[in-house]
Amino acid sequence: MDEQTYTTRAPAQPNQSLQYGTECLLQLVSAGRPIGSREMARELKREHTHVNRLLGTLAYLGLAERTSDRKYIVGPGIHVLSAMSLRGSHLLTSALPRIRTLIEKTGMIVALGVLWRRQVCYLYHGGPEKSMEAAIVGSDLYPAERSSIGMIMLAQRTKEYVKSLYQEQEKDMGGEINVNALLQQLLEVRTQGYGLNDNTSLAVAIGSPPMAALAVATDMITKEEIPLLVKQLHETADGILVDMKNLQK
Amino acid sequence: MDEQTYTTRAPAQPNQSLQYGTECLLQLVSAGRPIGSREMARELKREHTHVNRLLGTLAYLGLAERTSDRKYIVGPGIHVLSAMSLRGSHLLTSALPRIRTLIEKTGMIVALGVLWRRQVCYLYHGGPEKSMEAAIVGSDLYPAERSSIGMIMLAQRTKEYVKSLYQEQEKDMGGEINVNALLQQLLEVRTQGYGLNDNTSLAVAIGSPPMAALAVATDMITKEEIPLLVKQLHETADGILVDMKNLQK
DNA sequence: GAATAATAGTGCTAATATAGCATCAAATGT
DNA sequence: ACATTTGATGCTATATTAGCACTATTATTC
Known part of the structure; x- marks a missing residue:
């Protein structure tokens, strides 16, 4: 492995x-x-x-x-470990105020996640009707290839890495993935600069290479909505990065 | 070491x-x-x-x-690591709603911390005027022997452990600690079942042995206030434990 | 600026920490 | 009840690693 x-x-x-x-x-x-x-x-x-x-x-x-x-x-x-690493990470603490703002601006669900192997692990997942304390740490890991967050993060990885990641444990991890199709999708994601999943969620990377990704989600994201949402996501992501840097002084 | x-x-x-x-x-x-x-x-x-x-x-x-x-x-x-461990821990997510309630009830600062070596690492530290997102992950590690959270957690450790912990690095860690006096204090804390620091903060353990501790803090905690606050802290701590167990199913 | 001291990083190799086979007791499956 | 699988361990060969010595780089001192 x-x-x-x-x-x-x-x-x-x-x-x-x-x-x-x-x-x-x-x-x-x-x-x-x-x-x-x-x-x-x-x-x-x-x-x-x-x-x-x-x-x-x-x-x-x-x-x-x-x-x-x-x-x-x-x-x-x-x-x-979680307390110390959370404190060392600065990601969640930097992101929370800006996530709140993004939720208010868009009225959508906002998610912040990281990629672990082929899974997305959510640090935040919630919309306007959900309290912050209930939205912190989404419950389940989610397959990366079915997640806008996962896709935008995988898109910044090498082809070799993705191949290797998906060619092992194909049967164990719940179904076989067509790696070539996935790579094709990832190329598209990389080109666009955002991940779009089922027209229901849209993600951009935080950092380059991305340490995490930020997404909005709703029932239906129309083509027309995408440019503004991507802009808002990028602004939020960039703001998070700035705040993280400031917290590290 | x-x-x-x-x-x-x-x-x-x-x-x-x-x-x-x-x-x-x-x-x-x-x-x-x-x-x-x-x-x-x-x-x-x-x-x-x-x-x-x-x-x-x-x-x-x-x-x-x-x-x-x-x-x-x-x-x-x-x-x-922070996302995954936070998700595996369930502590912060279980604690947040109950911390909110405790802040509302007491009007005081509430802190949730864990003990790492001779330091307290805060997962939460904030009062009624502070937003939740700003209170998550207090900034600095804090010397355990000067913290009600640290003391209540150290009190559940063996005398040998505490001796060993404090007899090394005395000079490095910012001043010498009189270990015997500390052990005497810890005995008192253990007997009382709560840690009290400078009459400004009061902590009880979460779990037995304690995985974390929960404190309230204000300018001056009077002797008369202590029993009710300890009761409220214990109720909150026990509720956190129950919620954690439920999240683990 | 030159000399000195401290640093991070590495090669090398002795030795020790560890990987894995075999075994056992306990738990699970049929 | 028997068969299979499991977690844990002892043992030992050996692969990994600890640490000495060294180098290039950086920081400090004069």
Whole structure:
């Protein structure tokens, strides 16, 4: 399995345990339910003992917890990790005021998400009738190729990366994806500069390369609406970036 | 340096690289500014090359980023980690509606925090006049021994753990702490079941052992106010726990 | 500006941490 | 009840990694 890496230049001596350990951690978090070590090993296509050992260490660190029926769930340390990483990220705190403004301007649902493997993970997902506290952290991971957020983020990835990502686990991840069709779509998305999904949601990237993406969603986005919405999305995304920079001083 | 571990029973073969790698990551996140590998090695009391290698790996994974002046800051992967861990944690999403209610009831500042080493990291910190989006993720880490949240959380830790935590890095962490006096205070906190700091803030634990703690703060909390506030805090904390459990189905 | 000190990063290699096979007890499936 | 799968571990070969020594770069000192 090809692990997600960000720089094409590996350090002199990459630490494999750290790499595979964080992989296990994110897989555990994504499971959202108790998961056994062999099941996870099958999902990650890794030797069982290896995964069992890493899960054991995560439990030792408090990031995982063993259940009475010998499975693993996230542990108390996840709260520390989420608090610290949220504080280090600055993304949600920078985005929230601007999301509020965007919701008021458009009257639409607004979503802020990040891409993890082939899934979009929402930091925010809600519209005008939803309170902010209820909109923070959408519930389920969502398939990237069916999401405007996912598509705009995948579009900034290399063809090789996308191929690799989608040619593995095709059966496991809920249906087979025609990779060539996907790549064609991604080219279109890249050209347009926004992702459009089913004429119901429209996304632009935050940052370049994108660290996240911002979308509006409603029942039907008409062709005529797109340019203004894209402009508004870009302004909001750019504002988020500026605020993040300011928070980092 | 004694790494924070949650279970007294180590697994058969704990993975040291994962342990030290996550340590580096949290230290990087807590720095909040660019930090060099030697500086971090000094902070962590670890051999320099080791830390440099781990930071290099974190950069490879996108969790860190190398700056042009050869230092490290958090990288784009931190947004993925924060989104995923926040989603896996359920703490903030469960707490927000109840925090809103508590603010309305008390008219005070409410804070939700977790303990990382000797620091409190706030997931929420704000009062009635502050918008929710501005109150999410308080800015700075705060010394635990000067915080009601820190104290109530430390009070549930073993004497050995607290001793170990405070006897190292005394000079580095901004002043020497009288550990015996601290232990005496923690005993008092444990006995009372709440942490009180300077008569300005009052905290109770969320969960047992506590995963987080919840506090109210105002200019002056009188002795007479304490019982009702403690009751309200406990009700809120218990409600958060219930909501978290429900979100995990 | 030159000299000195500190830094990040790397090569190398000894050694130690770890991967994986085999095994066992416990849990699940038939 | 038996068969299968599971999580966890011991053991040990070996791959990964820790750390020494070094280099190029940057920062500090005079």
